[in-house]
Amino acid sequence: MPSKAKLIALLVSAGLVTGAVLWYGHTRFNAGLQVGRVELAAYKLQVAEQRAKDADAAQTRYQAKVDALAAASAQLDQVQQYLDSARAQLTRRISHAAQPPQPLAGQPAPGLLSVDGLQFYNAAFGLHAGSGTAGTDQPDQEGAAAGAADSGVSREDLLAHSRDLGLWCRAVAAQRDELINLLPKGGQP
Secondary structure (H helix, E strand, O other), X not given: OOOHHXXXXXXXXXXXXXXXXXXXXXXXXXXXXXXHHHHHHHHHXXXXXXXXXXXXXXXXXXXXXXXXXXXXXXXXXXXXXXHHHHHHHHHHHHHHHOOOOEOOOOOOOOOOOEHHHHHHHHHHOOOOOOOOOOOOOOOOOOXXXXXXXXXXXXXXXXXXXXXXXXXXXXXXXXXXXXXHHHOOOOOOO
């Protein structure tokens, strides 16, 4: 049997080894914990920086879309102002353009539109500006007789034009619908 001194020495040695192992393990644990905390802080910083970059990029894309929409809105406002002005000018010309045409020599009855009426009709569709006095869009006095002359436009001509215009309007509407269908759904860019 081992002596009491050897047993004490063995227990003290075991205690010292255990203490050293515990101290080493605790030191390594604290070092690992510190490294983990540093890495976690670096990761959190990286995530925050990436979120800030993503937010900036999203804000830039959003602002670009807002700017594009504002420019489109301004352009549409200008077009609407132009159309309102054209409507007012045309409205002032309606009563004159609606006068019945004078029959052509040798014709039993006048056609549907006078030359002024035909010019009005074309101006309403933007086909030409008209041939009135500058700034008034009203026929000048010398051209009044010429403006009242029969334009030669028949019912068939008007029906053919309404056919073509109707088909054009339907084609534009179909193109608009297709463009709308191409837009992203659900607010996705």
